[in-house]
Every structure is written in structure tokens, then in C-alpha cells.
Amino acid sequence: MSNWVEVGKLEDIPALGARIVKNGETDIAVFRNANDEVFALNDSCPHKQGKLSQGIVHGQTVTCPLHNWKIDLASGEAQAPDEGCTGHYETKVENGVIFIDV
Amino acid sequence: MKQKLVVIGNGMAGMRTVEELLKIAPEKFDITVFGAEPYGNYNRILLSPVLAGEKGIDDIMLNDLQWYADNNITLHKGVKVTDVDRSACKVIGDDGTEAEYDRLLIATGSEPFIIPVPGKDLPGVISFRDIHDVDMMLEAAKNKKKAVVIGGGLLGLEAANGLMKQGMDVTVIHLMDWLMERQMDPVSGEMLKKSLEEQGMKFKLKASTSEILGKDEVEGIKFADGSELDADIVVMAVGIRPNIELGKKIGLHCERGIVVDDTLQTYDPKIYAIGECVQHRGETYGLVAPLFEMAKVCANHLAEFGIGKYEGSVTSTKLKVTGIDLFSAGDFMGDDTTEDIVVRDASRGIYKKIVIRDDRIIGAVLYGDTIDGAWYFQLMREATNVSDIRDALMFGQGHLGDSGHGGNVVADMTDDTEICGCNGVTKGEVVEAISKNGLFTLEEVRAHTKASSSCGSCTGLVEQLLEFTLGSDYEAPEAAPLCGCTNHTHDQVREEIRKQKLTSIDSVFKTLNWKTDNGCAACRMAVNYYLISTWPKEAQDDPQSRFINERAHANIQKDGTYSVIPRMWGGMTTPKELRAIANAAEKYDLETVHVTGGQRIGLYGISKEQLPLIWKDLNEEGLVSGHAYGKALRTVKTCVGKEWCRFGTQDSTGLGIKLEQMSWGSWMPHKFKMAASGCPRNCAEATIKDFGVVCVDSGYELHIGGNGGIKVRATDLLCNVETEEEVLEYAAAFVQLYREEARYLERTAPWIERVGFSYVKENIVDNAEKRKELAERFKYSQEVTRSQVDPWTERSINGVEAYEFTPLKVIG
Ligand code: SRM
Ligand SMILES: Cc1cc2nc3c(=O)[nH]c(=O)nc-3n(C[C@H](O)[C@H](O)[C@H](O)COP(=O)(O)OP(=O)(O)OC[C@H]3O[C@@H](n4cnc5c(N)ncnc54)[C@H](O)[C@@H]3O)c2cc1C
């Protein structure tokens, strides 16, 4: 069952940037890329739990601030040669409002 | 009327002489050349890489047919000279061609030595001397499997390596106990054998060939002990013999070679001889370096300038097998009257041996690490007394002197150090050619000086010299692109930003055809820096192209919390500031309070949301960001100086504060640290800072380019100045030069090593106008970027980028 939750407006996140949504104990990192697509990942790098929300967004990827792993925004998968995956959430943007399926 | 010069032999020595002659007396002779091989002049040395498939024939041509035409040289290629009529001064070729001469130059080279065993003439027995031989080997490698190479010397091993690269199963047969016994001692010979074995080469040492087996072509080889080995081809590489067939036939005085004097003249005054075919002072040579030395002298005498004597050569050897580094020179075996210094590190595959007699190096063998070969060779040839540097000798030239680390090998060489052993080109000649002729590339240096144009093993040194001489103008030929998103190098990107006045990341990416839409974490940060440092007023800073630390103005820690380190100007603080820090630490319940290595206090374990709060508290007590997170000015470390210290000569503390106030907040290619010590006891460690001041009675010593980090580098002394104003001006100019020219993430130490200390000195010290302009530009940039507006205040009190510090939403 989908559980779409409104988390804020597209313009609240800088292009090529990220914000956090606090969901109880977990932080969800919500990213906006250059094409105004929005992605949501667990804010925890599969390497050593670096905060991906603090990384640098490029294309459909975020580079982790701690040791530069590159994580795919859509799937949460680390880019080869690194291996690992952090959980991802479905997102949608309607009339400039962001929803996440938590 | 022009005189006639005829050259017999179209090889390396003969044509080098002609080239030298054209340089000094282009109009003197009508030149005719006979060459038995059907080509222009090629680089015989590089036959090995051709055989190994690393180069093609076209790559090794030195002078193509056009060159002969351009220089009005008549070339009879594929014509072997069979006779010379010395009384009529006439040369006769095997096709009947005749040519008259006023001067004759014989440069017939050597012939491979073929051991006189039964079967030596069978098809499939090949020597290794010319293009034809290489063609035969390449052809054989296509459909034959087993190769036997007779001879474990330089030539044999290069042949074996090449055949192996072509996919053949290769066994090297060697008569002696170890490989390359004329260049290596038993230990290094054994190491070489092991490395080659690891690559798949097989060996049979102490083996004497008695017969080559086969009916219509080679089938195998038989040894003196009766054993046999299968073979589809046999390569004979046991040595060379000076080719004196013609010399003898026409009655020139010959022993092992055609005998010449110190002007390369034979016993017939009209006839000169040069190259491997000659014997000079009892020696014959088999390497190009001596031939090229001869060529210079010979050309000089042909031109009738009459200066210059050839007095023999000391040679050194390198093996051209990719992945194997070896160097050998002189008497490397030693005897009762010599001492050895030996370093052996088997696990790293390194062996170095220097042989010393009477405090002078007389020979060396290096295996695995040959970087200091040129230096030892130099010390050896100049018979330098090495007793003073004996304990440092083995660590190499980079470890001499007081800078301790990171020595630039070429920078330390004297001008007469030989860079290119093949062509006898010294550092001084290369440097002069570069600066006089405005050379920028390896190719140009090769063309102008010949350095690195023969065996190529000094290419690295020549590149370093280019770098050393040109400074930031030099682009290494394969200079790495900034990152995978572009083919442009750091310097090219910055140059385009400057030339085309690009002021945003998007425009850079568009104009320079970036391969990715928004770059990556590496290039975005670099480009952002180049933009704001080039166009401080016009460029748009892009927070999303800053590393999190510079975006959030605090340093991210491994658990995702942040550190806060307030500025303590020149390492000074007050009870009030300390109280404010103590209060903040208690209020936010911080686990760690640490006195940093930069004379201030670090607070750790602050969550991102708390950052604006703690900053506000600290700001209210007058504390501002210490930029401990930035590619920016970090700290200015000071000692108490003349205020208190009984040795202090100047107010180092006050000066440190002024330096910090002048430059804080400025963005730089990398972090930048300063220090000011009150006297040469140097308690503030100014000589490992990017910019350091050591106060002395007469004023201030300014030091630059130090680094206490990963690779320690002591500073270079820039100059002495008398007043604080001058210190500030020099500091500003230096910072600005660094900001404008260093590559992103390059600290001052590697930058200075790259561009050369003298380059920096010229700009800052020798050229007062330039210094003032630089200092002006620094001031301008500090003003227009509002860099000295505290980023903490902006964010904690003025609400800048508030989104950075608050969650988008709290749910669940
Ligand atoms: C805080 C401090 C350690 C301490 O608690 O004492 C420190 C902490 C870090 N240093 Fe340092 N360095 C600190 C003084 C030094 C010093 C000593 C000095 O400045 O006198 C050095 C050697 C001197 C020098 O730089 O030449 C030093 C050489 C490095 C290096 C190696 C730099 C190099 O060029 O080789 C790095 C790595 C880098 O920058 O890439 C580094 C990197 C780091 C980083 C930034 C690593 C990182 O990216 O997270 C650490 C940040 C921790 C943090 O959040 O505070 N730190 N670091 C010191 C801060 C001083 C300050 O008040 O700002
Ligand atoms: C595979 C290989 C690798 C080598 N590697 C190195 C190295 O790494 N470093 C180094 O310093 N040296 C090396 N050498 C040695 C170097 O190539 C020689 O020292 C150099 O080429 C000798 O030059 P030369 O002009 O005396 O003889 P050559 O270059 O042999 O030229 C002599 C020319 O004269 C021609 N000729 C002979 N007789 C007649 C005649 N009667 N009429 C017309 N033409 C005639 C020959 O065909 C030949 O073309 C290597 C040699 C080989 C074969």
C-alpha cells in the first residue's frame, strides 16, 4: 500500500541540492537534480553511513561527503567498483509539491 | 666551388655527422650518401620496441627521404659500396654507381657476430641488427611457436622480450653464469632473471651451443653437454663486430676497427671514419652516446674549424624492456682496491651498488630504482670526491641538502649534468634551448637538442626540465584532464575562464563541451574556485559546488556531526573568549573540547541544526569562524615574540594578527597556513608553513612553500625585508600569485616544486611592479567578495541559506 506523504515544495530544495525529512528515527535525504527530478534515499551511505544529504549532486548521482562513493539517486545503489545499496523511496511532484511514499 | 663529401653508411653515426655539419657549415659540401639498407636514416635503438609491438617502423624514422631532398643530399639507398679508388678519390657502388670525393666519411657500423657452428646458415637463424631482421622475426612469430635466443646480453634480452610480446615461447641461452655480465653483477643479474622469468621468459645459463639442428630449416639446437632443445627460430645475439670489410679492402689501417685519431681521421687524411666501425685509443663502442660525441668532433674537423678532440667515452647502459629498470655504468664489479656501498631491498625488488675507489665513484649498478642513475654517472665522470655526501649517497640526490624531502631531482642538478646519455645533452643545453627558442613540448626539445630522441629513457627527465624551466606555462604532454567529465586540463579550464570571461559553471560546461550535464564532485568544486578567483566581482559562487564543509561552514565528522573552531587571531585569546567557549561547550553538552594543532580550540559533536545556535552564542562574544574547514586561510601561528620573550627581536604576535586580519576569509586552491616567529629559534614553526615569517634583528625573513602534512617540506627563503608593511605586501602578493596560478587542491609546496622557486621569486621579489599589482588584486578580491563578512553571522543572525540547517519536514 502506498503511503504518500507531502514533505514540502520543490523550491524548498536548491537545484543540485538536498534536504532532510525526519521520519521518526530515520533521516530521509530528499534530492533535487538539475532537471527538477526529486529522489529520496535513506540518509546513510552504504559505506560508513555518511550523510548523503550532505554530498554533491550531479546527474542522477550523489557523491558521499565522507569518502566519495557515488550513489545512484533512483536506486540507492553504489556505483562500481563500490558495492552496496541504501534504501530508496518513491517520490512524485504535483504542482510543485513533493510527496514521498514512506 | 663546393667540395664533395661522400658518406658510406646511412646509419646513426654517419647521418648524425651530416646533421652536425649542416648546422655549422651548411654551404661547404655537396653531400652524397650511400646506404646498403633501402631506407632513409632510422633509429636502430628503437628496433627493440618495434619488435615488441610498442612502436611501428614509421615511428623510428629519423630522417625520411624528404629530409635528404630538402638538404640537397644525394642518397643512393640500397647501394652497397664495394670499393674505393683512393688515388682517384672515387667511391664505387655494387650497382656501378660512382661518386667522387674531396672528403670521405666511412660509417659502416657493425655486423652481428654469428657463432661458427654447424647449421648457422639454416633458414630460421636470424640476427638482430636491422629492419630486415625485425621483419623476419615478426613474420616468424605469426605462425611459429618456439624461439631460442642465443645471448643473454642487452641485445639478446631485448630480442627475447620482443618475441615473447609477439606470443612466442622464448628460451634464452647464455654462456656465462649470469645475465648481462658486462653490465650487471651477479646479484642484479639474478634479480633481472627473476623478473623476466615472472614475465614468462625461460633461461638456460652456462650453456654452450655446439650445433643448430635441422634439415631445410631450423628445428632445434644442441649444446656442448649433448642436450638438445626444440626451436622454430634461433636468434643470434651474441655480440657485434666492427664492420671493417671495406676499410680493410681499400688498405686503411685497421685493427679491431678502422683506426682513427682524436679528430676521427683515418691514416688517409682525406678519409674520416666514425661510429661502431672505428677503433679509437684502443676502444670500440657499441652504444650511440659515444658515436654522437664523435659526430660533433668529426663534423667540426670536416668543416675545417679544427677545434674539438674526441678523447673517448665513459658509457652507461639501460635496458629497454618495459617494466624493468636497470642502470649500469663503469666498473661495477670492483676489486681489492675498491669498496662497495650496497642497498638491497628484495621485497621491493631494489638493488643498488656503488663502487668507490679513493672516495670517487668508479661504477654503479642500479636495479629497480634508477632515478639517481644520472646523478651517479655525473659524479663518476667528474670524479667528484664523495666523502662528504657518502652517508646520503644511497638515498639519492633528492635527500641532499637541508630541504629534506620532496626534492625536485632536476632542479638540484648542476648545469653540466648529462640528461640524455645517448646524445650527450646536458641540463644546461636543454634549459637554454627551452628558454631561447621558446620550446614548450617534448617534441620540440627533441627536435632542437636531440635529448630523449634516441632510446627515450630520459624522457621523464626532459619533461621535468620543461616543467622546471617553463613553470606554469608547461603542460605535460599527457597532462591529465581535470576529471572524467572533460578533456581539458586544470590550466586550460582556467585559461578559458580568463580568456572568454566565463563567469558561471554552466557557461564553462557549455563553452568547453563538458561531457556530463552537471559535472561531478571533483570538477564542480575546482571550476567554482577558478571562477571566483579569476572574476571575484563578476563570478557567481555556487554553494552546490562547494564541499559540504564550505557550504555549511563547519567540518563534517565521521558520525555526521560537525566541529566548530572559532578564530583566535594570531593564536591570542582572552578570558572572555575562553569563557564564551566554555559556556558554549556546556550549553550544547559537547563531548570534546580540543586544543588544535593551529593554536585554537576545537569543539566537536555539534549537530547541523545546532550550528547556527552555537555560532550565534559565540558571535555575541566576538568570536568568528576560524575556517578550519575551508580551502582558505587557516591559522596564523605565532610565538609571544619581543613582548615577553628574552630573545624576541620583533613583535611576531602583532604581525601574525595583522597577517590574519588581512587574509582571513579568502578562498584559495587549498588550505593556507602562516606563522610568525620572534627569532630564529622559530617556536612558531614558520619554516613548515605556506608563508612563514622569522623575525630577525634587522627585520623579517620571509619563507614560502612549507608543508608539515603528508609530505614534509621545509620552506624556501624568499627574501628579507625591513618593515611590517613590506611583510604584508609580500604576503598578499604571494597569496594572490598562488590563488591565481596553482591548481585546485594543490598546496603551495607542490605548486612551488612544479613551477620552480625562481619563478615565484621573480614575480614577488625581483619584479616590484608585479608584486604591487598582485597585492592590489588580492586586496580587491578581499573587498569585492566580501570575504571578511563572517559566514557564521550571516547564517546565524542574518538567516542566509537557512534551508541548509533545517529539515524539510519532520514526519512520523
Ligand atoms: C582540528 C585539527 C586537529 C586538531 O584537533 O588539532 C585538524 C583536523 C583536520 N585536519 Fe589537519 N588539523 C589540524 C591541524 C593540522 C596541522 C598542524 C598545523 O596546522 O600546524 C597539519 C600539518 C601542517 C600542514 O598543514 O602543513 C595538518 C595537516 C592536515 C592534512 C595534510 C595536509 C597536507 O598538505 O599534507 C590534511 C588533509 C588535507 O587537507 O587534505 C588535514 C585534514 C584535516 C581534516 C580537515 C580532515 C577532514 O577533512 O575532516 C581534519 C578536520 C577535523 C575537524 O573537523 O576539525 N590536516 N592539520 C587541526 C586544526 C588546526 C586549526 O586550528 O585549524
Ligand atoms: C636492436 C638494437 C638495440 C640497440 N639498443 C641500443 C641502446 O639502447 N642504446 C644504445 O646506445 N645503443 C643501442 N644499440 C646500438 C646502436 O644502435 C648502434 O651503436 C648504432 O646504431 C651504431 O651506429 P653506426 O652508424 O655506427 O652503425 P649503423 O647504425 O649500423 O649504421 C651503419 C650503416 O651502414 C650501412 N653500411 C655498412 N656497410 C656499407 C657499405 N659498404 N656501403 C653502404 N652502406 C653500408 C649499414 O647497412 C648500416 O645501415 C642498439 C642496437 C640494436 C641493433
Ligand code: SF4
Ligand atoms: S591527523 Fe588530522 S586528518 Fe588525521 S585523524 Fe587526526 S585530525 Fe583527522
Ligand code: FES
Ligand atoms: S561513508 Fe560514504 S563514502 Fe564512506
